[in-house]
Amino acid sequence: MKNKPSNIRLGIFGFGCVGQGLYDVLQTIEQAGIEVAPICVKDKEKPRSLPASAFTYNPQDLLQDESITLFAELISDADEAYSIVKQALVAGKTIVSANKKMLATHLPELIKLQQNYNGTLLYEAAVGGSIPIIRTLESYYSSETLQRVSGILNGSSNYILSKMESEGLSYSLALQQAQKLGFAEADPTLDVGGFDTVNKLSLIAAHAFGVTVKPELILRFGIDVVGEEDLEAAATIEARIRLVAFAEVNPFNELNLHVLPTFVPAQRELYHVVNETNGVTIDPVFAGEQFIKGRGAGSHPTGSAVWADVSAAISGYRYAYRKTKIKTIVLNQDKKITIYLRCPGGASLPEAAWENLVKIQETGEATSFTADISVKELQSIQTDLAANHIFIAQIAAEQAVNIALKLKQKAEVAYS
Template sequence: MKAAKKIGLFGFGTVGKGFYENLKKHPHIPVVIDKVCVKRIDLPRIGHELYFTNNPHEILEDPAIDIVIELIDDAAAAKVYVEKALENGKHVISANKKMIGESLEEVDLWHQVYEPSFLYEAAVGGGIPIVHSMDGFLHDQEVVKIRGILNGSSNYILTQMQQNQWTYEKALLDAQHKGFAERNPKLDISGIDASHKLSILAYHAFGEIHSNKSFEIESIETVSEADIRKAKSKGRKIKLVATLQRRNRVVECSVKPEFVGPDDELYSVDFENNAISVEALISGKHVFVGKGAGALPTGSAVIEDLKRVLGNYRYRTTLRPSLV
């Protein structure tokens, strides 16, 4: 029997706890959480006997740690930890869409330079296996268009505003209470969070790096009660839609509220659910739907990446075929 691989975990918030709870349900996976790095080790943590530290070097410099899992909300610190872990020969799994989306040039270099795997399924779409699908079945096809709901928090808020006539403020508080929105929801409601995910999808769809600074981005805060009444009168819903389209080799990216009708695949995707539609030149349209926010769906994506790491899986980040 193979010895269990040792994990160094950064972060024990909503996603970190979700990963921990998911991992307990998979005793067949030959891994053990050896150390957990958090900001504060004085906080009471009940129901487990994990070793906590606030010194990242206890994980990064420990030769016994095989895999680093980064689940913190500090993008700058995450970037440092991920690069150092890879440099020290450790596989890395991350859910940090902000860090990855804003550092794709470095991420691309890490894929090329370092031997260990760097995987981040949980950074896009929560429990939807979109990155793996782009890197697998869809890799050898030309992707024409990607369109979807990529932020569960904003979708939850818009759903409550439209179905139950809640105010924006009430819907936001409820989303935060249920763990769908962060304490500081700015990235979610502004469309920036979805734009980071769109940048990552562009990288895997086209093998190209596109900064969200060039995207057309609009917040759900611009959605008024009058907009909601208008949509309802026309039998439509308002969704924060992320779109990535390639026309004549030019990639166009946007994240903005849109009216969608019953014939749209995004129409019935409500609450914290996400949906991603991928149009490929050969196999046509593929629609992925699933939980896009919350501890357990995101934690499940980390588990799947963990299984892939144990199988020495690496992303194929070469330029994709162009058949136009």
């Protein structure tokens, strides 16, 4: 390790994409006064960019070292991450984590542990990579009512959709390209299935609205069955399909949450978020709409967010979770939304309480509809829709009318 004037020992778990990113950032900050303890990793055989003496393989070497009170948990194993974070908090220590899955799964317990043992947990890097969304919601907007937060929070899905749209690539080619460039994992399910985004939305809901919701209770559809024809349909109404995390409170303090492919019109900021970039729109009651855009993943952007948390923690910063203490807002999934559906081949729509069901296009290969349905009802038929490879996307009611007209006009031109 580089010799620096040091007074704080930092215990890092994980030296992969994010761990290395944090390490690189620390090397550039000469005055940080941070000494990095041996880094905890798992695989003893893996070639490393640092000498063997820079590593340890037993998390307890760090957790039980009394000279370390500040940790960065940057490992890929959510169960082990949970155990590390829990142990640090019970010891009243400070820990920064990037593990959205672990955080979203255990958030209520992790909040309680901080309160009971006076430890600190920060996790900016877990949502939107380098975008300072959690701290903005938690600190700046802790006293203002927010109406809505919506965003593109998964770089892999956004890259795939952007490339299909701008270069006409098929879904599988765009996915392969994303994997080659390191934007998507070998198993892309967590990204393209919307699971990663739902974990991030669950963390946003806690800080923006004070509601802690288990990720599995949030309506979630991914982009894994999107087709070129869906993007073409969106283009006819000057919209783009994006995987959008959406949280909105109605005047009765009821919160609606979902992660859905969405027809985003050209007037919205999210329309212009392309490739692996992430973007979040915040809609406070008084301040008016705001938008933050930036790198949602990657070694240095994410390492930078971890460093921002480490240095904030050194200055004594912790989340107050002010809105979770007020508890005026409750989750309500009864809201009706309008959706676009494309049923491939002989697949037919499952039985459900559809309203305003309109067939908007029929080709030899697929039939498309628009319809209204409640979030709860859509959740109840999710398995049927997935089994039949039916693509769904949220569409605004006025866009639904427009798309029906535009597709009809297009068909008439084609036949004339």
